[in-house]
Amino acid sequence: MGLNGNAEIFRKRREQLLRSIGEGAVAILPSAPTAVRSNDVEFIYRQDSDFYYMTGFAEPEAAAVFAPGNPDGEFIMFVLPRDKERETWTGRRAGIEGAMLDYGADKAYTIEEFERVIPRYIDKAERLHYPLGNNEKMNEKVLRMFRHAQAMRPRTGAGAWTMLDPRELIHEMRLKKNPQELELMRHAAGISAQAHQRAMREARGGMMEWEVEALIDFTFRKNGAAGPSYPSIVASAGNAAVLHYITNDRRMQTGELLLIDAGCEYQFYASDVTRTFPIGARFTPQQRSFYELVLNAQLKAIEMIRPGVRFDEPHDAALRILVDGMRDFGLL
Numbered sequence: 001m002g003l004n005g006n007a008e009i010f011r012k013r014r015e016q017l018l019r020s021i022g023e024g025a026v027a028i029l030p031s032a033p034t035a036v037r038s039n040d041v042e043f044i045y046r047q048d049s050d051f052y053y054m055t056g057f058a059e060p061e062a063a064a065v066f067a068p069g070n071p072d073g074e075f076i077m078f079v080l081p082r083d084k085e086r087e088t089w090t091g092r093r094a095g096i097e098g099a100m101l102d103y104g105a106d107k108a109y110t111i112e113e114f115e116r117v118i119p120r121y122i123d124k125a126e127r128l129h130y131p132l133g134n135n136e137k138m139n140e141k142v143l144r145m146f147r148h149a150q151a152m153r154p155r156t157g158a159g160a161w162t163m164l165d166p167r168e169l170i171h172e173m174r175l176k177k178n179p180q181e182l183e184l185m186r187h188a189a190g191i192s193a194q195a196h197q198r199a200m201r202e203a204r205g206g207m208m209e210w211e212v213e214a215l216i217d218f219t220f221r222k223n224g225a226a227g228p229s230y231p232s233i234v235a236s237a238g239n240a241a242v243l244h245y246i247t248n249d250r251r252m253q254t255g256e257l258l259l260i261d262a263g264c265e266y267q268f269y270a271s272d273v274t275r276t277f278p279i280g281a282r283f284t285p286q287q288r289s290f291y292e293l294v295l296n297a298q299l300k301a302i303e304m305i306r307p308g309v310r311f312d313e314p315h316d317a318a319l320r321i322l323v324d325g326m327r328d329f330g331l332l
Contacts, residue, residue: 002012003056003103009180010056012106013173014075018056018068020169026070026121027129027166029054030138046226050131052268057103061111063138066129067121070321073106076121081110085255115141122149123159129166181269188225188266192273195219196260203278205254209234212260213248220264229270232262236279255281293325321332 003010021027032048047058055064055077065076082095099108109117122128122145130142148157177185195216203212213234220227231246239245240259252258258279263271276291278284283291300321301314326332 002101006180007104009178013054013283014066014104016072016173017166017169018066018074019129020173021066021068021129021166023069024125025068025127025129026125026160027066028142029064029066029131029166030117030133030135030142031057031060032136033137034060043205047145047268048133049268050167053170053174055103057094057099063111063114064105064190065118065272066123067125070124071122075104075106076117077105078111078114078117079105079108079109109162115145118142119145119149121147123152123156124146125160126158127162128160129164129169131165131167141176166308179288184267184269186227186269188269188271189273191220191223191225191266192271194223195262195264196273196275199258199260200275200277203252203258203277204210205252207252209236209239209248209258212252212258213262216260216262224263225264225266227265229263229265229272233274234258234262236260240276252279255284257287289329293322293329296325 013053016133017027030048031049032046032049033186034045035043037043045058047060050146051062051064051332054066055062057064057077057079059080061080064076065078067076068076079096079099080093082093082097087093094102096108096110098103121181126141128146128149129135130146131323132139146163150161153159153161162324198215198219199212201217213232216232216234217228227316232248234248235242235245236250236252236258239247239250240257257276257280259274261272261274263273265271276294301318304314304317
């Protein structure tokens with residue numbers, strides 16, 4: 001619960017967003033919606049990345065409002081209220097008090113009060129920043145209030161008249177990582193590296209692909225990660241030619257190549273690692289030749305990464321090596 005000592009980081013992010021949207025504007029960010037897995041069972045909840053980046057708040061059914069210069073508060077949160085009975089089932093909630101004390105909101109309301117409270121901000125603003133995304137219920141509410149503000153503007157002379165997407169501003173902010181973020185990213189990559197190394201040590205002919213996937217997932221969770229940052233690909237032999245193969249249900253044979261594309265998510269920072277190795281054996285000469293071709297392409301791309309280089313230049317350098325190699329092997 002709370003920001004785990006990172007309150008200052010989130011505060012600075014909010015201040016930057018408030019400066020970016022400027023006076024006369026208001027931004028609304030919705031939380032990610034919950035998703036039903038089956039009947040009354042929901043998928044494990046994962047907060048929207050932009051919402052978490054700005055608030056540090058991981059609970060569902062919430063909204064954050066950013067209103068530069070508003071005397072009623074510049075950072076307002078709408079959250080689920082404390083509910084002893086519901087919290088017995090789903091865990092403790094921050095509630096209104098926690099939103100202010102633990103997450104730095106100037107004011108907080110229950111999410112049920114959203115439609116009652118938010119017009120006082122929209123009706124005073126000229127520009128509304130809102131990301132039309134996959135939270136359909138919130139989309140409907142915001143659009144309805146936005147249209148009302150537009151309709152009232154000729155009478156009152158005030159009210160939001162245009163809608164912009166705040167993700168353009170937020171994603172520009174997210175391009176630049178502070179030292180704490182870099183450390184989290186390195187830690188996520190380090191956990192993923194451990195998982196791949198364990199898979200290399202323990203994969204054997206006769207095992208099912210899902211057994212290797214289980215080893216990887218265990219290593220993620222054992223080291224504090226939330227789990228995989230995307231469905232893990234554990235693809236032996238011809239399955240590696242399926243770009244997004246996630247069935248992971250084939251029995252592996254000794255000497256075949258095993259491609260693993262798996263990375264963990266640690267405190268909302270994702271890692272992504274892909275490696276290929278022979279199952280319970282050493283590379284054959286042909287396997288090694290192809291492996292070294294790909295390795296050389298990777299090393300060349302890494303060598304080219306430096307300030308001032310265009311984003312696609314390392315890609316093009318790697319591509320030239322791959323094409324030349326495939327031509328030498330007679331594939332092209």
